[in-house]
Amino acid sequence: MTALSILDLIMIGEEKSLVHSLDEALQFARRAEAAGYSRYWVAEHHNMPGIGSAATTIIMSHLATGTSSIRIGSGGIMLPNHAPLIVAEQFATLETLYPGRIDLGVGRAPGSDRETVLAIRGQHPAPREFSDDVTAVMNYLEDNRRQPARGIPGIHDTPVWILGSGLYGAKLAAELGLPFAFASHFAPRYLMQAITAYREHFRPSPQLAAPYVMVGVCVFAAESRQEAEYVASSHRQWVANLHAGRPGLLPKPVEGYMEQLSASQRIGLDQELACSVTGTRDIVRRWLQDFAEGTSADELMIDSRIYDPEARCRSYEIAAEAFL
Structure with a gap:
């Protein structure tokens, strides 16, 4: 196991x-x-x-x-x-x-x-x-x-x-x-x-x-997909700020963060956080099981x-x- x-x-x-x-x-x-x-x-x-x-x-x-x-x-x-x-x-x-x-x-x-x-x-x-x-x-x-x-x-x-x-x-x-x-x-x-x-x-x-x-993987789990996206925004903001040369404290979460990014910013985040899952219990279960089996x-x-x-x-x- x-x-x-x-x-x-x-x-x-x-x-x-x-x-x-x-x-x-x-x-x-x-x-x-x-x-x-x-x-x-x-x-x-x-x-x-x-x-x-x-x-x-x-x-x-x-x-x-x-x-x-x-x-x-x-x-x-x-x-x-x-x-x-x-x-x-x-x-x-x-x-x-x-x-x-x-x-x-x-x-x-x-x-x-x-x-x-x-x-x-x-x-x-x-x-x-x-x-x-x-x-x-x-x-x-x-x-x-x-x-x-x-x-x-x-x-x-x-x-x-x-x-x-x-x-x-x-x-x-x-x-x-x-x-x-x-x-x-x-x-x-x-x-x-x-x-x-x-x-x-x-x-x-x-x-x-x-x-x-x-x-290593990143997991952002919550009772709803919307809440999971919300709590994940702090991690994503910190990574994006680091890439932009603005390292700092862990930001507070914000609603709709990914929609605020440019296409190039989203691509950069998606590449670094490729081994990540955001969602509800069922989504997280399936992703972790597939990832564990694949590796x-x-x-x-x-x-x-x-x-x-x-x-x-x-x-x-x-x-x-x-x-x-």
Whole structure:
């Protein structure tokens, strides 16, 4: 059976603050746990207006403390921004505090613009190979003494996931025998090529005996199609504003948003949000079932940036009720 999980960028809405976003995320994680979601992923972004997920591991601890069974993961830690030893120490600590509930998703994108990257890494960062960083983190977590320094002593059972939006991540995940998550919720172009390459080249590892694919989707569900379109407008506005060079807070929803756009704007949104469904329970059920069958995904990760916290919770609950 295909599992469901959630990606949260800790969006900060108009007329709200980070305090609101963190409080809402905890309420949301509790509702997701009750609804049967397997995992709750927290992103890493820096210097992006409207996104509050800069301190990823701190937010993960906040959510894990307030829940009891749902797994909490990083979706993901951008390894070029961090020393592998520090990442391993933080996740070993999380795994110790919340045993059996922590996942480490890693990516190689900077998660921000060049100036912010320099501010994070320093003015003259030494270039590092992403695959080497992944291996180093795994070595530290396994406490196998293959690194010159030692992380927190002991073997830490923290699954490592490779996140990607192209073929590089797919092939690396296959080579290392790790689960692979594809970012089709915003970059769907190479979805089928990537998961095919991953499955074809997968090598079993101590962590994973067979390929495991998670793919990103956007779901905007409500009791009526009109209401679903309304709540989806916040996500769509934010994406359109970002493309226009106007990143900002998550906008309030508006009626008839898509009808207000030019043809080129609608095409751009449709391309980025191709792996999305908006509608009632029955529409969402059919779409999710078809998408899961078409990709043979082991897990679907939902990213839906909905302004109203109750409408957001209900959208995810409807998706779980319909699909699970």
